[in-house]
Amino acid sequence: MSITQYRAGRVIAAAAILPAMLFAVASTATSARAASAPTSVSSPSRHAGPSRDAVENRITDLHKKLQVTAGQEDLWNDMAQVMRANARQMRDNVAARSKGLKSMNAVDDLRSYQKIADEHAEGLKRLLPAFEALYAKMSPAQQKNADRVFGDQQRRAARRS
Secondary structure: OOHHHHHHHHHHHHHHHHHHHHOOOOOEOOOHHHHHOOOOOOEOOOOOOOOHHHHHHHHHHHHHHHOOOHHHHHHHHHHHHHHHHHHHHHHHHHHHHHHHHHHOOHHHHHHHHHHHHHHHHHHHHHHHHHHHHHHHOOOHHHHHHHHHHHHHHHHHHHHHO
């Protein structure tokens, strides 16, 4: 495998885990109906999505961990804006789901959860180009560090599941 293929694979893996960090939504029971259902669907209903403070803290933390240089700030700012917009959209979707949850039947419940899952995927599609642009301008040492940062996050997520 060439270095370019390796790096491309790492970029994809890194971009895949970043939204998961941003869109971490608590897995809670939606209601007594969901808790007693024969199959349970993980539901973000009681969580308002990532708070503005949590998103800003994550942006600050990633900026530090990725060791973004002054010359990369414009690309970083583009990525941070996508992260903020994605979080806003996720908060809106989770709020809409929570608002209507009491009147939803099981099919409506699954549909509303699907909207959140779809938004997660759309957020990734929006984030990937911004992250790829930043990653491409990173030094090899920064790229290796970014690979480690995202790999560490992936390992932590795997331990939780």
